[in-house]
Amino acid sequence: MPVRSKNVSALKAGYLFPEIARLRREFAAKNPDKKIISLGVGNTTEPLLPHTCEGLVEGAKKLGDAKTYSGYADEGFSELRGAISRVFYNDTFAADEIFISDGAKCDIGRLQLLFGSSVKPVVQDPSYPVYVDGSVLHGAAGRRISSCDGPDCDDTRYGGIEYLPCTPENNFFPDLSQIPYNSLIYFCSPNNPTGAVASKGQLAALVAAAKRTNSIIIFDAAYSEYIRDPSLPKTIFEISSAKTCAIEVNSFSKHAGFTGVRLGWTVVPKELLYSGGESVNADWSRVQSTIFNGASNIAQWGALAALDDAGRTEIKTLTDFYLGNAALIRKALQVLHITCYGGENSPYIWAHFPGRGSWDVFNEFLEKKHIVTTPGVGFGPEGESFIRFSAFGHRDDVIEACNRLVKV
Ligand code: PGU
Numbered sequence: 001m002p003v004r005s006k007n008v009s010a011l012k013a014g015y016l017f018p019e020i021a022r023l024r025r026e027f028a029a030k031n032p033d034k035k036i037i038s039l040g041v042g043n044t045t046e047p048l049l050p051h052t053c054e055g056l057v058e059g060a061k062k063l064g065d066a067k068t069y070s071g072y073a074d075e076g077f078s079e080l081r082g083a084i085s086r087v088f089y090n091d092t093f094a095a096d097e098i099f100i101s102d103g104a105k106c107d108i109g110r111l112q113l114l115f116g117s118s119v120k121p122v123v124q125d126p127s128y129p130v131y132v133d134g135s136v137l138h139g140a141a142g143r144r145i146s147s148c149d150g151p152d153c154d155d156t157r158y159g160g161i162e163y164l165p166c167t168p169e170n171n172f173f174p175d176l177s178q179i180p181y182n183s184l185i186y187f188c189s190p191n192n193p194t195g196a197v198a199s200k201g202q203l204a205a206l207v208a209a210a211k212r213t214n215s216i217i218i219f220d221a222a223y224s225e226y227i228r229d230p231s232l233p234k235t236i237f238e239i240s241s242a243k244t245c246a247i248e249v250n251s252f253s254k255h256a257g258f259t260g261v262r263l264g265w266t267v268v269p270k271e272l273l274y275s276g277g278e279s280v281n282a283d284w285s286r287v288q289s290t291i292f293n294g295a296s297n298i299a300q301w302g303a304l305a306a307l308d309d310a311g312r313t314e315i316k317t318l319t320d321f322y323l324g325n326a327a328l329i330r331k332a333l334q335v336l337h338i339t340c341y342g343g344e345n346s347p348y349i350w351a352h353f354p355g356r357g358s359w360d361v362f363n364e365f366l367e368k369k370h371i372v373t374t375p376g377v378g379f380g381p382e383g384e385s386f387i388r389f390s391a392f393g394h395r396d397d398v399i400e401a402c403n404r405l406v407k408v
Contacts, residue, residue, distance in 0.1 A: 007139045012146075012156050016129050016378040017041045020362075024372050031370075037401045039329070040372035042192065042347065042390045044257045046321060048302075049314035052256055055305020059298040073294040075285065076100025076265070080300050083307040084265055088224075088250070089237055097269055097281060099288055100295045104222050104251035104264040105130055111218055111247065111266070112138040112184065113287050114280060120183040124174055125163035126193055126379030126386070128220065131186035135161060140184075157381060165382045168341065168352070172196030176209035182275070183215040187236075190223040193379045193388040194350045195342015197232045203239050210245040214275060217246040222264075225255035225319050227345045243269040247280070252299075254347065255315050256306045263299040322347045325398045326391035332402035333389075340389075347391040350376070354385055361387050369404045 014022075020040050028036055048056070062068035075081075081095035101107045108130050112119070117139035123131045135141040135158070142160020157163065162183065164174030172194045179185060187206060189198040198206070210217050219236035227234050236242045251264035272280040305311050326343035333340045333351050343349040353361045358375035365371045365387070374390070376383025391398070 007137050010136050010144055011133060020374060027366055034370045036370045036372060037397045038372040039389045039393060039401060040374050042392055044259045044392050045394055046257060046318060048257050049318060051310040051314050052302055052306040056298055056302035059301025063297060070297050073297050073300060075288060076295060077300045080304055083304060087307050088235060093267060097267055099266045099284060100300060101264045101266055102262045102295050103253060104220065104249040107249050107264060107266045109134050112140060114283055115184055120162060120180050122162040122164060122179055122183045122185040124166045124187060124191065125381060126376060126383035127188050128192045129379060132161060163380060166194060167382055173198060173202050176205060179209050179213050179215060181213045183213060185210060185215050185217045187217055188220040190226055190346035193348050195346035195348045197227060197345045200233045200238060203233055203236055207239045207242045207245060219246050219248045221248055221250045222254055223346050225315060226323060226347055229345055232345060243271040252303050252306060255319050257318060261299050261302060263295055263303050322391045325393055328398055328402050329389050329391060332405040335406050349389040351387045351389060352385060356385055358384055358386055371401050371404060
């Protein structure tokens with residue numbers, strides 16, 4: 001029999017969110033009379049919006065008609081690539097710099113194929129766990145420095161990864177002087193889980209640091225449509241010189257409710273070159289056309305509807321709704337005098353419980369309030385005394401969860 005891949009065996013026992021789902025199921029089995037409310041995984045709950053949904057329905061009908069049937073869509077419909085450039089990037093990218101995908105997570109998982117195992121991954125600590133786990137799968141994370149295993153192991157560092165602490169003390173923006181040469185810098189803004197959004201000045205400093213260290217940034221903008229403060233940048237490409245050092249991933253999941261429909265995109269500027277001068281854009285096209293066969297045509301028709309004027313108006317309503325949930329959760333935590341961050345330009349609230357372990361707090365909320373959250377340490381060592389609340393939920397459930405929270 002073939003042996004198990006060293007990279008797979010180096011992963012922590014279980015991926016964060018299925019582990020939390022398992023703990024929820026265990027609790028539900030032991031407490032069948034309790035109504036559990038999930039503010040854990042960031043999974044959308046509200047139905048698709050009518051105009052966007054109509055786009056999906058029309059897309060399905062096109063596939064059922066000989067005159068409009070289409071098969072493999074290669075790197076994406078050119079109309080959709082053009083519409084993304086227009087709506088999100090002020091038309092500054094050509095269609096062939098935007099690659100349509102089946103979601104941001106999938107592209108994050110594939111992008112490291114471009115850089116191999118010798119690149120140095122750099123992550124914000126805390127951040128979305130796929131950056132670390134993806135690096136482990138590509139063999140770039142080095143040795144696991146860990147004294148334990150299992151779902152509640154809070155010691156999950158890897159020797160080959162540079163962790164940049166993002167804490168209240170530094171306003172959740174890292175010390176960029178820690179970035180080593182030839183790094184692959186994963187940067188998420190609005191950040192999952194802290195909800196912090198980097199300012200334009202901070203992104204300019206990040207781009208300068210990437211250039212100084214000959215590094216490439218993978219910028220994850222999955223929550224950009226939650227930014228309400230007009231002074232905050234929604235894309236790394238608001239810094240124009242980022243075209244020579246950054247790739248951006250984004251998704252229709254969180255703003256159009258496409259978590260189950262599946263559609264995202266990745267921008268790889270033509271100006272972005274490896275140290276040897278080769279084109280990263282050409283290689284990404286080669287990789288995608290080899291191991292990915294294009295996103296669903298139906299989903300792409302839905303996305304085109306989501307990007308026209310009626311679709312954009314709907315999306316604002318949907319993101320406003322989830323931000324309304326976030327405001328309720330923040331308010332309940334403030335009543336309890338729990339210090340919390342985020343939730344204003346992001347659907348996540350990062351609540352601080354100084355001196356406590358995050359799994360402890362997670363268990364307490366589950367057992368006493370029957371509310372599922374996400375323990376902060378699942379996002380990195382600096383998340384240890386924090387809990388993440390997700391604002392994705394039906395309004396009635398969020399109100400009930402807030403009532404339970406404030407009730408002594
Ligand atoms: N990027 C970030 C920063 C995310 O938080 C998520 C989802 C994604 C990408 C995934 O985008 P897709 O386009 O849908 O692939 N984060 C959620 C869901 C958990 C998960 O494993 O993806 C969360 O709760 O953090």
